[in-house]
Amino acid sequence: MAHRDDPQLRLPGPVVSAIRVELPRIADEVVEQIIAEVPAYEDAFSGPMGETIRTAVQVAHGGFLSLVSGRSGGGDVRTLTRSAVDGAYQLGRGEARSGRSTDALLSAYRIGARVSWREFSEQAVALDLEPRVLVSFAELVFAYIDQLSAASVAGHNDESATAGRVLERLLERVVRLLLAGSPEPTVLAAAERAEWVVPTTLTAIIAPEARVAPLLQTLPRRTLASADVAELDAAALLLVPDAHGRRRAAMVRSVAGQGCVIGPPRPWLEARSSYARALRARALGLEGDTEEHLPRLVLTADPEALADLRERALAPLADLRPATRAKLAETLRAWLLHQGRREEVAAALFVHPQTVRYRVGQLREAYGDRLDDPATVLALTLALGVHAEDASVT
Structure with missing residues (x-):
């Protein structure tokens, strides 16, 4: 007599035989309940995937009966028949390819466990299976379903990961073609393969x-x-x-x-x-x-051109000491940007307005009337539009 804590269980031959005869009917009942209770499967069973799922249900039932009949490791859940595990794994991969989630898959397993146990237990009770053995039988049914559902989830995850990597590579190819300036038909073909809407x-x-x-x-x-x-x-x-x-x-x-x-x-x-x-x-x-x-x-689009322009525009200051030249260039830049408004120039340079007046006087001495020439003002504005260090020029 089996104990509920004993993972081993061997059902009497008549019980196994009675259940085996009913397997096709039980499989159909499982499928019908899944269709009725899981919206994601409403249309799934009408095509090739439906036949695959029906077959997987029958294989799973057959594997379970092999366990409890003593033909596969004496009923130890850890020694499931390889065909049942492989079938559950492949079922999970197929579900991922079909776009159904693991939530839908696990719901189907829960329904399958419930229906299967109801049908199995009716046969067992009808053949006077002892209550304690019946309890162990129930535990083994649900442990078996847990193992199969875990295999299906693993298959689903593996397929999703593989599909994700493939899609990622296809999308990266679209990026490479775009950066290479490839012809439109080539990029469109790659986008279509990646299912990327342009x-x-x-x-x-x-x-x-x-x-x-x-x-x-x-x-x-x-x-x-x-x-x-x-x-x-x-x-x-x-x-x-x-x-x-x-x-x-x-x-x-x-x-x-x-x-x-x-x-x-x-x-x-x-x-x-x-x-x-x-x-x-x-x-x-x-x-x-x-x-x-x-x-x-x-x-800064053309650093060499900017350097040449800067050198030519600031030529009147070339003979001054470096420190003086830098201060006057900074003042000239602020004077141009603030359109000669002395107070604003002083605030921008953090100096006294008189200092600005003195420096502008030096600039007028160096440039003369050219500071009033639009062409010179434009050249100086461009040359001093960014700081020398920003333009990477000297």
């Missing part, structure tokens, strides 16, 4: 690798991500779909303070233009929205 615009964001996962939680679902971009060190590229117009401000706020550099929105096939600007801004040590740094980006 947007109207894409906006490049260069983000620290450690921030990619949390950022993706706040950005649109179709955002492309790649940590395999040659020019980026410890950073990743995100391509955000349709973050233009009024949506841009919200997107910028969502990534603020994360150490990101945000390029401009561009037509989706021109995403590399957005990336190029973000990359330039990052090289200059800038963060945030590149739209806020346009003057500096323009002025």
